[in-house]
Amino acid sequence: MPNRDLLAEIDALRAELAAQQRTIPALPAEHDGNAITWRPWEQAPVALCRIDNGCHQCDQPGPLMLAFGLTTERGERGPRIRYNAHRCPACQEMRVYRRYPVTEEIAYNPPQTGDSNA
Numbered sequence: 253m254p255n256r257d258l259l260a261e262i263d264a265l266r267a268e269l270a271a272q273q274r275t276i277p278a279l280p281a282e283h284d285g286n287a288i289t290w291r292p293w294e295q296a297p298v299a300l301c302r303i304d305n306g307c308h309q310c311d312q313p314g315p316l317m318l319a320f321g322l323t324t325e326r327g328e329r330g331p332r333i334r335y336n337a338h339r340c341p342a343c344q345e346m347r348v349y350r351r352y353p354v355t356e357e358i359a360y361n362p363p364q365t366g367d368s369n370a
C-alpha cells in the first residue's frame with residue numbers, strides 16, 4: 253500500500269521541478285539549418301561583458317547569465333562558437349545573437365514578470 257506522505261512529497265517535488273524548467277527559456281536548437289550545440293549557462297564575466305551588467309527589465313543588478321552556441325557548418329572539421337545568449341537570472345528575459353558575419357538577434361524571450369512594478 254503506497255505511503256500517502258511520500259506520494260504527496262513526490263508530487264510537490266515534481267511541481268517544483270516543472271516550475272524550474274518553465275522559468276528558464278529554451279535556447280534555439282538550430283538556425284539557418286545548422287544544429288546549435290549550447291554550452292551550459294554561466295555567469296557573464298563582468299570585465300569581458302560588452303553589455304550592461306544588470307537587467308533593464310527588472311533591475312536585477314547582474315551579472316547576467318551567458319551561454320555560447322556552437323555549430324559545424326559545411327566544410328568545417330569542428331564546431332565553432334557562432335552564437336551567444338544572454339539571460340537575466342531573475343526575470344528570465346533572454347536574447348540570442350548570431351555573432352557572424354554580423355551581430356544579429358535571432359531569438360528573444362520576454363521577461364516573466366511576477367510582480368506589478370515592471
Ligand SMILES: [Zn+2]
Nearest residue numbers: 307310340343
Ligand atoms: Zn531581469
